Amino acid sequence: MPGFLASLVRISSYRSLPYAVACAVMTVPVSPFAFAVAVSVEAESRVRALVALLALAVLMGLLGLLGPVRRLGVGLANTLLGTAVPAPARRPDAGSRLRSGLWLALHTAASGVLLTVLAFLGLGLLVPAAWLAGGQDRISFFWTTVGLGPWTIPFALVLLFAALALAAAATRAFRAGAEALLGPSTTERTALAERRAAVLAQRNRLARELHDSIGHTLTTSTIQAAAAADLVEADPEHVRRALGTIEEASRSALEDLDHVLGLLREEPAAKEPARTLTEVDVLVVRAREAGLDVRLSVTGPVAALPAAVSREGYRIVQEGLTNALRHAGPGAVDVRVGAGPERLEIAVVNALPGERPRTGRRGLAGLAERVEALRGELDAGPDGERWRLSATIPLRAGA
Known part of the structure; x- marks a missing residue:
């Protein structure tokens, strides 16, 4: 509990708000169909509103089955919630599509509830303003009429705390849900592990290539250069031979370096020197x-x-x-x-x-x-x- 209270002073704890708003924007294309379903139901307005929300969640869930929508969902979660969900495969399997659809449906329903509750809590914060402004001693609030007075100030503080706590809790819930349902499947985890292993193996290979070829050449050239410096006046012929050896070794090293840099750039043009x-x-x-x-x-x-x-x-x-x-x-x-x-x-x-x-x-x-x-x-x-x-x-x- 102390940790949760401390989180209320961090801006990152309220990432659920832009995430919920982003979901609301995503629902715009399918909202008319959800409203059409709600209108076709003969019931009270509150029941129709609930039907509209459920229909909207179902339609968004069906939309989440699409691969591009899954990638969009991962991008939004990483950007707005600060998660680290790996990029999904271009062609997700059936299980990943179903999890993505389920998350988008839950995301839509939870975002609607969150924004609605926060809107009502925000209206509650206006109660002390009405009392302080004067001119009236009663106010209609949440389908009832209450008398105004000093109690409205602590009441507003309680509502503010409730709003902050709800937004922070929603952020945690959104992060956990996104990581669980938008995260990689077992097949995708295996593919990621294989790619990491391949990258590590490639790095080790490059390290060996550089050590074996460039290291040997630099060692030889350094020793030759040191010997030539000592004999530059006493034995010019030896110096000329040493410089020739350094030149030849340097050309060989450049070939090896070109090969390794080609591997780093993934360029097929760099041909590996075939020394046997x-x-x-x-x-x-x-x-x-x-x-x-x-x-x-x-x-x-x-x-x-x-x-x-x-x-x-x-x-x-x-x-x-x-x-x-x-x-x-x-x-x-x-x-x-x-x-x-x-x-x-x-x-x-x-x-x-x-x-x-x-x-x-x-x-x-x-x-x-x-x-x-x-x-x-x-x-x-x-x-x-x-x-x-x-x-x-x-x-x-x-x-």
Whole structure:
């Protein structure tokens, strides 16, 4: 109760008023038909008014079965009531249509009752004004005659409180009803969950693409630029080679970036760079030019690997060399790629630095997701005095 009383001083508690007025505006096209039904009934005026309201609610309920009207109802609820009902499907199912029709009928009936009661309460607020103005000592009010006096002031305050409380309670009721009857059905919730999962998967994919491609290129270019700056006068030829490597790596990074931006814009024109294990020697050359002593061993028919496996294998080697550039201790880096009849095996082994590298890096987590998607296994961690990144990807079911 204290919370309800506190809500009476908030403007948002009276959203039911514009929402009810909006419903009244929506009833204009069907009101003549409801009045025609009421006129055809032989009864007292009060009964005819009730019949007109019921007929209007039924007609609005039938109107609510239409998909565009359901979308309009969701938009009004979100805008005027402050709800967060998801946008409905373009073609709602039968259950959603029935719930929408039921809500529009209830909305119409409740709005009519709310506006009528508030109008009578508003008239009651004029009673103290009639007494204060003087000139009369009695007034006809609600089909009765009452004497005027000081009692009219507290009476008006009670009516004002009742009007505010009714409007605030109606706001809560309208919100609850709109969320329950205009909210998504089970099928629509499933579709929404699938869309959210697809968006999350796409974001994770973009994060992996940026980390694997752009991160590797920036690491290589940074190391090359630092080495060139130290040798700009002593070894100009080495500087020219370093600048050439940076230029080539930058072009490659721009291709990857164009692909990722195309995915963000959902543009089909951005073509994904198809880098596979057949280009692993390019990665090794760049790493050597950046200062690593890399020993590469490739065995088996790498060119015959499935495209998806070969692409992920390229990324594994790329991540291993990037981490070696950043963290490896002195000594050679061994890269071994073995394509057998049943599985692909990759290992990148380098010396540990003075301080052992932290585990749980974002790049390794992305690699683990890639390898797991191919039913493979990834292992990364210290192996004696060296750091080993190894992956095994099956090439046949059950391998």
